Amino acid sequence: MxxxxxxxxxxxxxxxxxxxxxxxxxxxxxxxxxxxxxxxxxxxxxxxxxxxxxxxxxxxxxxxxxxxxxxxxxxxxxxxxxxxxxxxxxxxxxxxxFKDKEDNFKEYLANRRKAKESLIKKRKHQEVEASNEDDKNISHKRTKLIKSDIPNRILLLQQLSPSTKEQDLNNFFNKFQGFINLRLIKGKNLIGFIEFDNEQNSSQCLNFFENGQVKEFIFNDTSNTNDEKFAFITFAKK
Known part of the structure; x- marks a missing residue:
């Protein structure tokens, strides 16, 4: 490549x-x-x-x-x-x-736009699927993590504290290049979907966190870091 x-x-x-x-x-x-x-x-x-x-x-x-x-x-x-x-x-x-090949360049842009639209259509299905799978787990601490190594421009946040606020997460992830938005889905356990404009930028964000662990105090409004909790971030399933 x-x-x-x-x-x-x-x-x-x-x-x-x-x-x-x-x-x-x-x-x-x-x-x-x-x-x-x-x-x-x-x-x-x-x-x-x-x-x-x-x-x-x-x-x-x-x-x-x-x-x-x-x-x-x-x-x-x-x-x-x-x-x-x-x-x-x-x-x-x-x-x-595609220099001096305007039609080819337009076709490239059109194909890229179609691919983007296709990903957007899949997003809701991904959210529902992940939320349903998360609901099957017995407890927040023992939730089996959904993991995917296949690059995706959408990242999945798991094992979030119930008190986590969507705005706080948006403010935190807004510093990453290509960030579009973040949605929280409330099921038996709270999960979040972080959308980027492409897989390159979502990968860079994922690589920022060691072993996919996100210290919750960095985006939650709390000064209590003694009982340190972690959320987990990975690629969402395609």
Missing amino acids: TSEIRTLYIQHLNEKPSINTTKKELYEIFKSKGANIVSIIAKKNLRMKGQAFITLNNGINEINSILTSLQNYKILDSNIKISFAKTNSDDYYKEVL
Whole structure:
């Protein structure tokens, strides 16, 4: 899959300089390493702070060489981390793969839109299915966790305290890139569905939590951390 990716994901950028300064610095440094830059995406909003996506029109060997040479490189007083993005940016399809092929690019956008609509239609079914399965468990503490390793842009939160508030969760997960919304489903046990705009961003959110454990005090309004409780986060089943 990596052999098809021409978009790099940049992390740990200095958040203080302006977006224009950051993009200019990235452009000059990557250009000096032989990068044929298609686009640089960087934003100042909470979800994209300290991050950027750079799409290149180079061979995969060249891109690997550029990635290696700039890994942990200091840019604007901050050592950056570089990895391949999960998917290519729209700019890659528009300016490289389907350059001068407007109909092909429109078809790509239409197919992506259909896929998104299909996922939305499945969401309610997933919610009901997970809620029914959760209802079968005897107690909150002994609930058998529903687990899935198959990437999904929707994440599942389990073993939440009954007092958990939907707004508190929305406020907490809003800091993650690509977050759309969060819904709580009340059955015998409380569960939540966290929706992202794509699997790349949901994966990044999931990787933030060690072993899928979410300390409840970080989003619940409580100062009692002695009796520490954990919720659990995983990909929702497709």
